[in-house]
Each structure stands twice: as C-alpha cells, then as structure tokens.
Amino acid sequence: MMLSAREQWxxxxxxxxxxLPEDEFLAKLERSVQTGTPLRxxxxxxxxRPDLHIGHAVVxxxxxxxxxxxxxxxxxxxxxxAMIGDPSGRSKTRPALTMEETQENARSYLxxxxxxxDVSRAEIRHNSEWLAAMTFADVIRVxxxxxxxxxxxxxxxxxxxxxxxxxxLHEFLxxxxxxxxxxxxxxxxxxxxxxxxxxxxxxxxxxxxxxxxPQAIVLMPLLEGTDGVQKMSKSLGNYIALLDPPREMFGxxxxxxxxxxxRYYRYATFASADEARAMEEGLRAxxxxxxxxKALVAExxxxxxxxxxxxxxxxxxxxxxxxxxxxxxxxETIELRLIPPxxxxxxxxAAGLVPSKSEARRLIAGGGVYVEGERIGDxxxxxxxxxxxxxxxxxxxxxxxxxQA
RNA sequence: GGGCGGGUUCCAGAGCGGUCAAAUGGGGCAGACUGUAAAUCUGCUGGCUUAUGCCUUCGGAGGUUCGAAUCCUUCCCCGCCCA
Numbered sequence: 001m002m003l004s005a006r007e008q009w010x011x012x013x014x015x016x017x018x019x020l021p022e023d024e025f026l027a028k029l030e031r032s033v034q035t036g037t038p039l040r041x042x043x044x045x046x047x048x049r050p051d052l053h054i055g056h057a058v059v060x061x062x063x064x065x066x067x068x069x070x071x072x073x074x075x076x077x078x079x080x081x082a083m084i085g086d087p088s089g090r091s092k093t094r095p096a097l098t099m100e101e102t103q104e105n106a107r108s109y110l111x112x113x114x115x116x117x118d119v120s121r122a123e124i125r126h127n128s129e130w131l132a133a134m135t136f137a138d139v140i141r142v143x144x145x146x147x148x149x150x151x152x153x154x155x156x157x158x159x160x161x162x163x164x165x166x167x168x169l170h171e172f173l174x175x176x177x178x179x180x181x182x183x184x185x186x187x188x189x190x191x192x193x194x195x196x197x198x199x200x201x202x203x204x205x206x207x208x209x210x211x212x213x214p215q216a217i218v219l220m221p222l223l224e225g226t227d228g229v230q231k232m233s234k235s236l237g238n239y240i241a242l243l244d245p246p247r248e249m250f251g252x253x254x255x256x257x258x259x260x261x262x263r264y265y266r267y268a269t270f271a272s273a274d275e276a277r278a279m280e281e282g283l284r285a286x287x288x289x290x291x292x293x294k295a296l297v298a299e300x301x302x303x304x305x306x307x308x309x310x311x312x313x314x315x316x317x318x319x320x321x322x323x324x325x326x327x328x329x330x331x332e333t334i335e336l337r338l339i340p341p342x343x344x345x346x347x348x349x350a351a352g353l354v355p356s357k358s359e360a361r362r363l364i365a366g367g368g369v370y371v372e373g374e375r376i377g378d379x380x381x382x383x384x385x386x387x388x389x390x391x392x393x394x395x396x397x398x399x400x401x402x403x404q405a
Numbered sequence: 406g407g408g409c410g411g412g413u414u415c416c417a418g419a420g421c422g423g424u425c426a427a428a429u430g431g432g433g434c435a436g437a438c439u440g441u442a443a444a445u446c447u448g449c450u451g452g453c454u455u456a457u458g459c460c461u462u463c464g465g466a467g468g469u470u471c472g473a474a475u476c477c478u479u480c481c482c483c484g485c486c487c488a
Contacts, residue, residue, distance in 0.1 A: 164484050226442090227432090237433090255442040291440040298441095322441060343454095359434085362449055368435040379455070394435060395442070 002036070005029040008069050014273070015266065016062065017194045017221040020201070025216035028188050032071070039071045042187035042215070044127075044178055047105040048082045052112040053239035054268045054301070055223040055232035059191055060116040061270055062220055066189075073122040075113070076181050077106045080128035081174060115242050115305065123185075130184050131177055142176055145209045146202065151175075154198040179203035183210045191218040195231070223267050228257035240268075246306045250314035251396075253298035254322075258290045261297055269300040322395065331390060333400040340403050341382040344371065351401050353393045368394050 003011075008029050019025050032039050043063060052060075063073050079102045106126070110119050151172050152158050160167050175198065182190060182203035190200050197219055204214035222231040225238025232239045240252045256264060261283070266276040279296075282288030295315060303311035320326045334351045336342070348360040348369070361379050363369050369376050370392040371383070383389055386405035392398050 166483060228443090251442055253442095258440095258443050261443090289440065290443075294441070294443075318441080356452065357454095358452060359450085361455080363435065366435045366449060367437095 002033055002070055005033045008033075011065055011069065012062070012218070015058075015220075015270075016218055018197075018217075018219040020197070020217040020219070024214075025189070025218070028216055032188075039066070039188040040074055040186060041066045041071050041189040041191060042074045042076060042182060042185055043191055044076045044078060044181060045109060046078050046082060047102055047109050050105045050109040050112065051234050051239075052109070052115075052242045053232055053234065054242065055193075055225075055239065057116055057242060058223055058267050059193065059220045060113060062191060062218065064117040066191075067117055067121060071189075073117070074185050074187065075110070075119075075122055075124045076185065077109070077124065077126045078177075078181075079103075079106060079126045080131040081177055083128070112242055125185060127177065127181050127184075131180065134180075139173070142180060142206065143173070145206060146176065148172075150202075175199040175202050176206075179206035182215055183207050183212060186212060187215045188213075189218055190215045191220065193222045193231075194219045195222060221267060224260055224263070226252050226256050228260050240301070242305060246302045246310040246314040247317055249302050249305065250298045250311070250318050253301050254294055254318060256294070258294070261290065261293050264301070265293075265297045269297055269304060271300075327390065327392075328398060331398045331400045333388070333402060335402050335404070338403060340386055340405075341384040342403065344369070344376060344381040344383060345379070347383055347389075347391065347401055347403075348393065351391065351399045353391065353397050353399055363393060 005026065009026055012029075013019060028039055031037075041063065043059065067073055082102050082105070083099070110124065113119055152161055154175070157167055157171070178199050179202045181187075183206050187203070187207075190196075190203060192200065197217070200215070200217045200219075204217075207214045224230065225232035225236055226240065227236070227238040230236050230238060240249055244252065253264065253268075262276055262280045265271045265279055266273070271279070279288065279293055283290060283293055295318075298318075299311045299315050301311075302314050306314075317328060321328055336347065336350050338346065338350060344364070345357050345360040348354045348363075349357055354360045354363060360369075364376055364379055364381070367375055367377060371381075371389050373390070373392075383401075383403060386403045388400055388402045390398070390400050
C-alpha cells in the first residue's frame, strides 16, 4: 500500500528548492519502503510569534505530503529557546517569554498548522524537555564539536563579521540547540526554508558525533513577501497570514508586483509545474492579462483557506472598491459622543481613522479625505449637524460616523 | 587593560554652535494615472486648541552658551586594533 521509493521521490521532490544530499534522501526512502518504517520528518518552530503566513504554508504543504505517504511528522516547539530570548542578531533583543506565553503561543501555532495538515497524527515535542536538562558541561561538550570558522561560514554571521557588526556569543548556540533537537528526535529528514541550510547541515555533524545516521535535508523556497523584495515575514509586514480574512487575503495578493504572479501561483496556491508554465507563457504571449492572472492567483489563494464562495465574494468586493471605486458593501458604524459642529480633523481621530490630528491635516491637504463621496480640501471643515456621515480616508479606510444631537 | 571609531527621527545614513523637526535613500501614507492595494510620476511623512506659535525628539545625566544633535564633564552601550 506504500508507494515505491521512486514514486515517493517524484512527489516529494516536486517544488523543493534543494534536497541535501539527494542520494541519501533516496536511500532513506528505499529503506523505509523495504522495512515498512516511516521516516521521521522534523520541523522546528519558534513559538515566539504565532502568526503563520502563506510562506510557512509552503513548508507545511510539503510536510502534508510526507504525512500522506505514511511518514511521521515531528514538530519541535522551541519553547526553551523562546524563553531565553532572541536568536537573530539584528533585531533588538526580543523579550524572553514566560512559560504561560510560550504555551499559549504553541497552542495557537499548532492550531494554525492544523489548517494545512493533520496535527493529531504528528508527534509534538518541546525542546525544553531535553535542553533544560543539559548541564553546562553538556553544552561545552557539544560546542566542542564545532569550530568558530565553521560557524562563520554561515552567511549571516559571515556578513556581520565582515561588516564589523556585533554577533553575540549565544547566537552561536542557537544552531547548536537546533542540532541537538535533531539528535534527540533521531530525525531522518529535516525540512524548512532555504535560509535554514546552515543550521540543518550543522545538525548532521552533531548527529554523526552522536553515532546517528545524519538527516537528509529538504529545503523549500522562501516565498517573497507582498513587497516582492524581501522574504515574507511578520516583522516586515509584507505577509499574508493564514488567518487573514478573505478580503484582506485577496487584496494583499493583488498588491504583489507582477513579476511575482507566477511564483505565487506555484508556491502560494500550489499550482503544478505545468500550470505555472502555462500561466507564464500566457503572460509572455500577452494572451493572459496580468491583472487577470493576479486575480486568479488571489481567488485561488482565498479559496484554499476560506472556500470557493468566500473567494468569489472577495473578488467581487475588490472589483467594486478598486476597479469601480465604489463603497464596500459593509461599513462599520462608529458612534461619536461629540456635539456638532465638530471639526473634521477631530472626527477622523475620534473614529480611529487616523492616528493624530496632524496626520489628519496632512491627509486632507493631500486630497485623501472624503465625506459622503465628496473630497474635502478644507483643513477647517466641520461636520455641522447630527446624523450619519460616510467618511473615506485614502482607498481603504471607511467608516460611517454617527454624531449625536 | 590600552588605542581608535561609533550611538541621530520607522530603517539605513548625513549633520558637527543658530538658517535643524534635522539632508539623502528605503519603507509607509496620500494623489494622479491605470490593468490591481502592480508599474510610473507627484506630494506628505513627531505632536498640539492652524499657530510667521508652542511642546517633545538626535544613547543617559549634568554643564558651558543669548542659543547645543552639534562644545565640555561623566556614565551606559557597540565595533575594530593591540594586550
């Protein structure tokens, strides 16, 4: 009932950025088939900020395939590392999380993972289980297995070293901790984004020292964020969250640069290589309009996470608002306890449409504020009477404010 | 421990006694245009009872000065080199 190693290889290698080393991966599949033993596929996760996005889904989707082929997915919740603090040097040190926060985050993380794959069939481990138990002597022993110049091979360390930027000593320990995780769970495969290459390779070294067969590595492409330049990440604000509501998801997908359309088609909506090629050719030949291609991607993306129905209505709403510049079909009503006449500037702030009066003035001066469909250019404009007003700020901020008598 | 160079607004990075809320680029927002929240172009980008006005900001605390991001003292932090 298990597929042959070849068949599995065909499925599992589709859409990956890199498999290291390929022959070992294939050998593992073959042994797995022969002995009827599922492979142990590890995914480490940082529970510090549980807001998964469609970039994570690229990895999760691959993991789902492993699951469907009968392999064992092992999630490692990095609760220990999260409690200690920030691994990545450039960001200002993140505050260490408390035990409760970490647990809450982990719960929410798994819930979001559950959108893509079957968490109940996965093995879930917390790395505090073994990392918290290590003594300093244990740490030194593991640290002795890696040299400083090996560490400096990692391009992010290398670059900072070259640029004379700080690298804190503990940053060297995080890759080590990840490697120890692999040893602990006896990972056959570790999966992650291409930025994890160094850490995953280091884990192989530690596994060899521990007398284990080293894990094979599956690296998935990193999806660019909606800005089209940097990788998708929460901190850069260029992400589409798995939990984004349909309209948000649709709109964000429509804001990607044209060059990214096909890539999103392939990796965000999991179109096959053939489908992606077809779209690419259509775009190049001019038979497929970029806007339509993008709308297709956006719709398919929304459909995946919210269903066909939601996708269709998100698309209609988008067309209404941005192509035809009409009002959205639902506008939040905000009651203001202000007695007319009220300066418009004050209304905008009170309604939460802008963060400050200065900002409100700038927007008015720049022609970005509308009341009842009419552009307001006067900084001193007031809403004179009680009643409801539809206020629009920019393209996307709407509110129906109600002034009481 | 010694020497040198640094810490500036969301980020990077100029400024080095007044003309500094602080160049420039990025990001963000808005406008025009359009095929979309693409691209391109333009404008804006600390706050306040709109005021040739006031307040807060240039690592922290003091000081000099009519006046400081700019000078001095001291403290904290970072990088490099030497030990």
